[in-house]
Amino acid sequence: MHPSSATPDPSLLAPDHPLADGRVADAPLLAALRGEQPAHRPVWFMRQAGRSLPEYREARRGTTMLESCLTPELATEITLQPVRRYGVDAAIFFSDIVVPMRLAGVGVDIAPGVGPVFERPIRTMDDVEALPQLGEPGDRGAFDTALDVIRETVRLTTAQLGETPLIGFAGAPFTLAAYMVDGRPSRDHLGARRLMLAAPDVWAALSAWTSRAAGLFLRAQVLAGASAVQLFDSWAGSLAASDYEESCLPFSAAALYAVADLPVPRIHFAAHGSHLLAPMAQAGATVMGVDYRLPLDAASRLLGGAYPLQGNVDPARLDAPADVLASHVLDVLARGAEAPGHVVNLGHGVPPETDPDQLQRVVDLVHERG
Numbered sequence: 001m002h003p004s005s006a007t008p009d010p011s012l013l014a015p016d017h018p019l020a021d022g023r024v025a026d027a028p029l030l031a032a033l034r035g036e037q038p039a040h041r042p043v044w045f046m047r048q049a050g051r052s053l054p055e056y057r058e059a060r061r062g063t064t065m066l067e068s069c070l071t072p073e074l075a076t077e078i079t080l081q082p083v084r085r086y087g088v089d090a091a092i093f094f095s096d097i098v099v100p101m102r103l104a105g106v107g108v109d110i111a112p113g114v115g116p117v118f119e120r121p122i123r124t125m126d127d128v129e130a131l132p133q134l135g136e137p138g139d140r141g142a143f144d145t146a147l148d149v150i151r152e153t154v155r156l157t158t159a160q161l162g163e164t165p166l167i168g169f170a171g172a173p174f175t176l177a178a179y180m181v182d183g184r185p186s187r188d189h190l191g192a193r194r195l196m197l198a199a200p201d202v203w204a205a206l207s208a209w210t211s212r213a214a215g216l217f218l219r220a221q222v223l224a225g226a227s228a229v230q231l232f233d234s235w236a237g238s239l240a241a242s243d244y245e246e247s248c249l250p251f252s253a254a255a256l257y258a259v260a261d262l263p264v265p266r267i268h269f270a271a272h273g274s275h276l277l278a279p280m281a282q283a284g285a286t287v288m289g290v291d292y293r294l295p296l297d298a299a300s301r302l303l304g305g306a307y308p309l310q311g312n313v314d315p316a317r318l319d320a321p322a323d324v325l326a327s328h329v330l331d332v333l334a335r336g337a338e339a340p341g342h343v344v345n346l347g348h349g350v351p352p353e354t355d356p357d358q359l360q361r362v363v364d365l366v367h368e369r370g
């Protein structure tokens, strides 16, 4: 089993990093992620920067998704939009889980209304061995050079964020590998799960590659200025716990280990993953994200009260009448108070058709009552 933690060393951060120069020292988000009780419960939303915002749709006019992720000034503006509009307690880096693969030279694009689509699905050991080399942490090879555009966006964003922390993120090895095997979004990831069981050596080699890509992508974001990270194992929920522990956990642990020596909280989240919460907590995260299917007090008990939690407003209630939404948010706050620390989020990403005014109501209620 891969080691999952190391001793964080603040000296690894540049003096002008928001954590080093004190800019984010009093941020409620970081206090809650450390398991403390800040003056108010912090809140942010997965996919807060995106299609639900008119200003996003305006800013994206005439550009493809990946162009917008790889144009520093545009990605910075999009990351800042929800912080300005809602007053949320965190920015999440506007990017996508396939960006590191694109930067590595893998043929992938994001088709609107579909999601990631790969030119060549990965099915054999030859396919894996033909993937671009990524190098080791600290190597100045082609991939590390390609990550400079990410570093530039993080720097531009944190220069404008002031006291609001930036969360860097990556897709987890299983979710990335599932896209690469299936070649496009899939509901049950049967192609990936079949390969995992039929050719475990190919699956392990691919997962080692996606784990390295995710880990280097996270590390680049933190060293450039991100003050926390989130590893999205969006689709691990399609796995049985035994398959997850056997074929995925070691690779998620390796991805998180890539930033374990840096003094930043590490959030780990899987949609539909309540049955995996305990094994996922062994991957080396310091905070667990919970989707909307498992109440936070039950999640905290399941984890022995050992982890601050993030979540878990049900996205479906964002369309409900204001009083129904309010009572649901108050219930999430009450249950979240059972955990050592609580960051309010949705139980999955903001649905594109969400009314921004409803998200504003959630932020105001959490800041008032949280």
Ligand SMILES: O=C(O)CCc1c2[nH]c(c1CC(=O)O)Cc1[nH]c(c(CC(=O)O)c1CCC(=O)O)Cc1[nH]c(c(CC(=O)O)c1CCC(=O)O)Cc1[nH]c(c(CCC(=O)O)c1CC(=O)O)C2
Residues within 6 Å of the ligand: 045, 046, 047, 048, 049, 050, 051, 052, 060, 065, 078, 079, 092, 093, 094, 095, 096, 097, 098, 110, 111, 112, 113, 114, 115, 116, 169, 185, 232, 234, 271, 348, 349, 352
């Ligand atoms: O059409 C557009 O404008 C691009 C849509 C968009 C993408 N990534 C995006 C956005 C902005 C937004 O969500 O509105 C932007 C995006 N992708 C992601 C995040 C991180 C987060 O959720 O806060 C974000 C938001 C970043 C931010 O708020 O700053 C990461 C991501 N991309 C992806 C996944 C895995 C997944 O959801 O399948 C995940 C993990 C997040 C999750 O589990 O919800 C893959 C992906 N990327 C994308 C899509 C959507 C394709 C579509 O429905 O048009 C999809 C597939 C899907 O969502 O079903 C493209």
